[in-house]
Amino acid sequence: MAHPKRKSSHQRTAKRRTHDFAAVPTLSTCSNCGATTMYHRVCPQCGYYRGRQIIVKDDK
Numbered sequence: 463m464a465h466p467k468r469k470s471s472h473q474r475t476a477k478r479r480t481h482d483f484a485a486v487p488t489l490s491t492c493s494n495c496g497a498t499t500m501y502h503r504v505c506p507q508c509g510y511y512r513g514r515q516i517i518v519k520d521d522k
Contacts, residue, residue, distance in 0.1 A: 497507040509517030
């Protein structure tokens, strides 16, 4: 197994980890109710996806 001969510097470690961050999800607005939803997901407020009702929500 490979074994490092020298200690990795903080700068080199930071360069390697520049891409290790959480991505911000892309948001869109629901065409039916206007709520903010994630792309390619059913709207949690009204249950519509791409103009069709997928989940029947009861109004309480």
